[in-house]
Amino acid sequence: xxxxxxxxxxxALVAAAAYVYKIxxxxxxxxxxxxxxxxxxxxxxDTIAALRAEWSKLDNPLRIQDLARRHLELRPIDSRQFxxxxxxxxxxxxxxxxxxxxxxxxLLEHPDPxxxxxxxxxxxx
Amino acid sequence: MTATDAxxxxxxxxxxxxxxxxxxxxxxxxLYGRDVDRAAKTRARLGLAIVAFAxxxxxxxGRLVMFAAQPEGxxxxxxxxxxxxxARPDILDRNGEILATDVRVPSLFAEPNRIIDVDEATELxxxxxxxxxxxxxxxxLGSKRRFAWxxxxxxxxxxxEIYRLGQPGIGFLPENKRVYPNGNEVSHLIGHVxxxxxxxxxxxxxxxxxxxxxxxxxxxxxxRLQEPVRLAVDLRVQHALRDELIKGRDKFKAKAAAGLIVSxxxxxxxxxxxxxxxxxxxxxxxxxxxxxxRLTTGVYEMGSTFKAxxxxxxxxxxxxxxxxxxxxRAPLHFGKFEIHDAHPEGRFLSLSEVFTYSSNIGAARxxxxxxVEAHKAFLKKMGQLDRLRTELPESAEPLVPRNWGELNTVTxxxxxxxxxAPLQAxxxxxxxxxxxxxxxxxxxRRSEEQAKALAVRVIRPETSDKMRYLMRLNAEKGTxxxxxxxxxxxxxxxxxxxxxxxxxxxxxxxxNSFTAILPADDPRYQVLIMLDEPQALPETxxxxxxxxxxxxxxxxVIGRVAPLLGIQPRFDLPPADxxxxxxxxxxx
Numbered sequence: 001x002x003x004x005x006x007x008x009x010x011x012a013l014v015a016a017a018a019y020v021y022k023i024x025x026x027x028x029x030x031x032x033x034x035x036x037x038x039x040x041x042x043x044x045x046d047t048i049a050a051l052r053a054e055w056s057k058l059d060n061p062l063r064i065q066d067l068a069r070r071h072l073e074l075r076p077i078d079s080r081q082f083x084x085x086x087x088x089x090x091x092x093x094x095x096x097x098x099x100x101x102x103x104x105x106x107l108l109e110h111p112d113p114x115x116x117x118x119x120x121x122x123x124x125x
Numbered sequence: 126m127t128a129t130d131a132x133x134x135x136x137x138x139x140x141x142x143x144x145x146x147x148x149x150x151x152x153x154x155x156l157y158g159r160d161v162d163r164a165a166k167t168r169a170r171l172g173l174a175i176v177a178f179a180x181x182x183x184x185x186x187g188r189l190v191m192f193a194a195q196p197e198g199x200x201x202x203x204x205x206x207x208x209x210x211x212a213r214p215d216i217l218d219r220n221g222e223i224l225a226t227d228v229r230v231p232s233l234f235a236e237p238n239r240i241i242d243v244d245e246a247t248e249l250x251x252x253x254x255x256x257x258x259x260x261x262x263x264x265x266l267g268s269k270r271r272f273a274w275x276x277x278x279x280x281x282x283x284x285x286e287i288y289r290l291g292q293p294g295i296g297f298l299p300e301n302k303r304v305y306p307n308g309n310e311v312s313h314l315i316g317h318v319x320x321x322x323x324x325x326x327x328x329x330x331x332x333x334x335x336x337x338x339x340x341x342x343x344x345x346x347x348x349r350l351q352e353p354v355r356l357a358v359d360l361r362v363q364h365a366l367r368d369e370l371i372k373g374r375d376k377f378k379a380k381a382a383a384g385l386i387v388s389x390x391x392x393x394x395x396x397x398x399x400x401x402x403x404x405x406x407x408x409x410x411x412x413x414x415x416x417x418x419r420l421t422t423g424v425y426e427m428g429s430t431f432k433a434x435x436x437x438x439x440x441x442x443x444x445x446x447x448x449x450x451x452x453x454r455a456p457l458h459f460g461k462f463e464i465h466d467a468h469p470e471g472r473f474l475s476l477s478e479v480f481t482y483s484s485n486i487g488a489a490r491x492x493x494x495x496x497v498e499a500h501k502a503f504l505k506k507m508g509q510l511d512r513l514r515t516e517l518p519e520s521a522e523p524l525v526p527r528n529w530g531e532l533n534t535v536t537x538x539x540x541x542x543x544x545x546a547p548l549q550a551x552x553x554x555x556x557x558x559x560x561x562x563x564x565x566x567x568x569x570r571r572s573e574e575q576a577k578a579l580a581v582r583v584i585r586p587e588t589s590d591k592m593r594y595l596m597r598l599n600a601e602k603g604t605x606x607x608x609x610x611x612x613x614x615x616x617x618x619x620x621x622x623x624x625x626x627x628x629x630x631x632x633x634x635x636x637n638s639f640t641a642i643l644p645a646d647d648p649r650y651q652v653l654i655m656l657d658e659p660q661a662l663p664e665t666x667x668x669x670x671x672x673x674x675x676x677x678x679x680x681x682v683i684g685r686v687a688p689l690l691g692i693q694p695r696f697d698l699p700p701a702d703x704x705x706x707x708x709x710x711x712x713x
Binding site: 046049053054057060061062065076077078080082084 | 222228229306310365610612687
């Protein structure tokens with residue numbers, strides 16, 4: 001009885017040790033992975049920072065202004081070029097009322113229509 | 126663990142004292158207890174030992190669990206081993222454009238005690254890095270030290286080439302290097318750092334002062350994960366202002382030019398330019414005294430701009446109104462001094478005419494009417510007599526006359542005899558037109574609510590309305606006519622002050638300024654333009670007063686920045702008499 005118990009305990013001990021070893025190994029690997037990822041992230045961040053610095057150097061208004069002056073026809077905007085939304089002219093009236101069938105479409109469907117089948121050009125009164 | 130020694134005594138049943146041979150009895154009872162079975166005693170002791178050891182192991186196990194459960198706080202530091210040069214937060218403008226950022230660059234170092242052949246190493250290194258001084262390198266490599274910098278900040282390509290040399294005892298350390306992608310554009314504002322990435326001027330120094338230096342000391346600020354700092358400055362506006370100022374400076378052959386755009390409602394500094402400026406990537410340029418920041422480190426007699434303060438004082442006191450008249454028939458004699466007008470009218474002028482004709486005599490009479498003490502108190506209230514402190518470490522104390530007499534009041538009334546930092550004058554004028562609130566200027570972002578909390582009311586709102594009217598009137602009829610950019614309803618005041626050369630006011634060396642508010646009926650921004658010693662040109666008909674150079678420059682600036690600032694152009698607005706003056710509600 002006692003011997004069986006002892007054997008069981010020894011087996012359990014070995015199993016536990018193996019399991020612990022496995023966990024330990026796994027965690028070491030994971031930790032290494034984490035460290036590597038951290039390093040990668042750090043490198044990526046550094047690269048992003050360098051690229052952003054580069055970008056803002058290229059995006060510098062002085063540089064853009066020189067380029068624009070050399071290659072574009074554009075000139076600085078004048079206050080008279082702005083207008084209010086109310087200043088827009090009215091939208092021209094539709095030649096065809098919105099809910100009438102498409103006149104060209106109906107022409108295509110009836111290749112030789114009598115003139116009366118064309119909906120009257122609806123000018124709003 | 127020490128508990129095992131002490132517990133057996135106390136945890137056992139207390140022995141009863143025995144009368145016979147008390148010493149022996151006490152010893153026995155202490156050791157075994159009275160009438161105790163030895164076997165039971167041993168079992169009890171064994172049990173106790175088991176409990177003690179079990180406790181010990183439980184503690185160890187518990188600690189293990191705690192260690193396992195805790196996040197590993199110290200691994201982050203191992204990510205960047207040997208990183209020299211501390212990280213700084215990025216500095217962004219109000220739209221998120223980068224003004225300053227950190228880039229990691231390799232630096233080259235040597236461990237001289239590990240170098241085998243000094244001559245060979247020197248030769249190879251100087252071949253890759255031609256700008257290294259071979260004598261110095263040889264000396265450093267030949268020394269007995271264990272560490273020596275060879276070159277800070279090398280390019281990745283140079284690093285690869287040095288790697289390929291295969292020399293022992295030579296290595297690289299990544300360092301944070303501060304770069305300013307916009308170069309000169311924001312130089313004075315941002316400041317710069319030294320080789321060890323410590324801020325030594327401008328906002329950079331302010332960053333160090335406000336806690337970053339302590340972080341560095343603690344070794345915590347090595348990572349990039351610091352919150353970026355957002356400033357109030359707008360890079361596009363800054364560029365437009367600088368571009369126009371440089372054009373103006375070149376056109377009028379001025380020694381220097383400076384410009385400032387602030388939000389009158391919040392005190393935020395949207396743009397600040399002082400040319401000549403320097404490239405913060407090359408901080409050595411900053412040592413040139415000609416490149417100082419004229420807006421905060423210089424003090425100047427602001428000339429007629431100060432008349433705005435004088436008139437506001439009179440209007441606010443109620444002793445004068447817009448139609449009060451002042452005698453400007455003849456030059457004002459004061460002791461041996463004589464106050465002239467630049468364009469004498471030779472008659473009585475109303476208060477608004479004093480402003481639009483920029484009459485020195487009129488302003489002097491107004492100040493005299495108010496008296497010396499009231500004048501001094503008002504300027505004190507407007508913050509013109511004390512050093513103005515902002516986030517920038519550089520600031521200048523105003524030059525206030527020590528014995529302030531009537532003559533001082535007379536000259537200060539039209540802006541001579543009191544030298545202030547231009548930023549200070551801008552703060553004062555902002556308070557005149559924003560409804561009467563004195564708001565300290567800031568380089569950081571600030572909302573209107575925050576500004577309200579900081580603001581101090583210095584003049585009444587009606588006075589502020591009248592000042593808006595006067596400023597607008599000056600752009601319609603007065604000296605600032607050339608600044609009336611169509612659509613933006615600009616108001617402004619010009620200032621031409623003669624510079625003191627060798628103790629005397631010089632006639633041909635002037636400092637011109639132009640203060641504009643836009644839009645004048647409900648100001649949102651104030652623009653200050655300063656030109657130092659502009660020259661008269663044929664186009665300006667030989668004049669060198671502000672109206673001929675600072676004002677057109679200001680007009681060009683306003684035309685360019687107003688769309689960027691989101692000011693909607695309005696046309697066909699009535700003149701100031703109807704739009705502003707008629708809407709003033711008199712309070713008494």
